[in-house]
Amino acid sequence: MTLYNILLAAQVPVPRDLPLPLPLPHGVLVVLLVLSFLAHILFINLMVGGSILTLWSEIKGLKDKDYDVFSQELASTITVNKSMAVVLGVAPLLSINTLYTVYFYSANALTGLFWIAIIPLTTIAFLLTYAHKYSWNILSSNKALHISMMAISVAIFLFIPFIFLTNINLMLFPEKWNTIEGFLDALLLPNVFPRYLHFIFASLAITGLFVFWYFGRKKYEFEQHFTTLTRYEIRKKAYSLTLMASVVQFLIGPVVLLTLPTKGMSWQMVLTILIGAAFSIPALYWIWKGVTGPAENIATNFKKVASVLTITVICMGSGRHLYRATALAPHQKLVAEATKVYQAEVKKATAEANLPGNKKAVSDDAGQTIFETKCSACHAMDMKVVGPPVTEMVEIYKGNQVALQDWIRAPGKKRADAPQMPALGLSEQELKEVSEYILKQGK
Template sequence: MFNHILLQTPVPRDLPLDLPLPKEVLIVLLVFSFLLHILFVNLMVGGSILTLWSQIKGLKNKDYDTLAHEIAETITVNKSLAVVLGVAPLLSINTLYTVYFYSANALTGIFWISVIPLVTVAFLLTYAHKYSWKILENNKALHISMMGLSVAIFLFIPLIFLVNVNLMLFPEKWNTIEGFAHALTLPNVFPRYFHFLLASLGTTGLFIFWYFGRKSYDFESHFTTLTRYEIRKKAYSLTFGASAAQFIIGPVVLLTLPTKGFSWHLIFTIGIGVIFALPAMYWIWKGITGKAEDIANNFWKVALTLGLTITFMGSGRHIYRATALAPHQKLVEAKTIAYKKEVKEATEEMKNAPAEKPASDNPGEAIFQAKCSACHAMDVKVVGPPIKEMVSIYKNDAKGLHDWILKPGKKRPDYPQMPALGLSEQEINDVANYILEQK
């Protein structure tokens, strides 16, 4: 069935250019740089959501407003790192999957292009929100609205990216997709998106747990009612809840993905990631339910094991992509080989073609070919009389031929009037001499 669908799929030829690095190196670079990039994207998205939530709660409890301000301080840094670290995976995926990436770009159209202005607006809003905290102290509705709009944009941008990258995997859908909104209807889009949101909240919870737990952080000078333990427990609980939800939605993501990308290698890789997540969940739960002074005992174990989980999950993403696209890539490769063969044959044909006859050194012949050959041939009538007939008329009257070329007229009813050629005196003499030299 899939092979039948594949036959109906657009198959462009690839760019016949060598990769700048070995393919294996580019794959490692893509996976590693993407994981770094998505880490700070998670912190940016999750941080903005928690800032909004905390600031709304801060309307009744001043300490939550302080918490919102402290988290907001990190958003602008994390979003800058997310953008900078996004360059490497973007270049890598462009290089490895050029045909697929740009085809998806074209299908998502204006929404893909809108990422740039949306990112710009969101960044400006986060900076404005951060630096207007005191200025808008008495206008919380406006201040919270700024963060609310930032959150909305930060939530929409990843959805655009996800739809675009998702379309890369399904060239068999390219003939049927009619824009961004239509691409949203693919069954695996929203499960993957919700999985991303949960990852953002879980990662941010872990970050906040570390951030407010630092010994160098003067907690008591910022907060009056909330304790360090309370904030860290809430952060740990957020990570636990988001991770537990991922265990539920993860299988949904897999079940909604087309089976064409599945392999035992993929199942093994994801399985290893899940195995590493299990002790992390246990240690987090132990920290939440244990004594306050013991809450951070296993933090670095949690960070390490969840980091390994993310690494294996990121590798699984690439394995699925490579497996899903392999059949189509073979078709593209065959078309590219055929194209290269055609180019080589055309090049050889040009090399072996007989050399063109060099242009004559006779200026009269050159003028005749340029100005006269459309109407006159050697011995047959084309529009005007043949050259041989001209020679028979003017062989002893070179001046007569000269005057005729200078000021042509109409002599015979079965021939059209010859137009004036606009030649110089020298050109007329040259072409007249050439005509009279013909036998």
């Protein structure tokens, strides 16, 4: 073990992994994770950016009817993009669970209720977008209520990425797991806010391109919907939004890179990001030419813009994965070593238990088995891992087995330097056996 790994292990909890084979080759899972996540995030961008633009245009529509029409048209796409985002989110979720099980679930546990809150928050936002979409005519005389529906949806859509980015970011910091006390602590880790701003402006940039395409379709009967706004004006505004948001992304990009801890940096990752950024430059030039050139030429380079920006997005997604893989590699090695040692111990204990005359010892050691399978990931005999060592438990509960059982049955949080212990769901017999085993260690 290298000196770095020794220092890392001294301050970082090193849980055991599940010694199970991957369902697919590692490389295939990585490609699936990157590509499926990019497809998922595309529709997330459209949902978030579309909601923001819908809210803005409906407010502007209070004075200009055409903007209200524009808002209604755009609102009709949000629920579709939302459904696509949900469906396409399954593959990356399963992929990251498989590739980074220990890290993903540790981050989930540490962000706690906020991570779980994504489900009710998303449900509320989705229901409000449907209500907003289908009550347009019903609430035409009560615009304040109708706009409020979308405003609440936008607020939720803007908050959920904070939770997601905080959780995904926390995966990269196993050395912080002992000190993080919930979502607000994790929110202050490096890179969350720059990545969040980058995501918001990416949503606006992609939404601008979507609006440009959507209202530029030949089969879209533009003149039947709008009276004062022209197709060119809307497409020019959409292109301008993409240009402005992309320029801001260019400015935020270096901040995102500089706030990333150096432990995940590699020349492959930096080169991939730079290639992606280089591909976006001609796209911005073509957009600028479309905005400033003759009206009839505004869509001349649209397909080229979409193509090179797709390459940019793929490079950015690949660079993100390269950073994650590099940052977690040392800790993954420690986890693999801990898992290997544990498997050897299990194999040895099983062999000894099966020797003649050891059958009674197996039943006598039921508490030890429960401790090793349920508790040892966080508790060692005489050193602090995540929670206190067994020797400290013996000091606290010596002669009071019932109190120890009560704590294990319904644990809380006592220590500022350790996360709250989760409930283990043990039966009364298991509680008796494991508490007896723990207290025996003091004899």
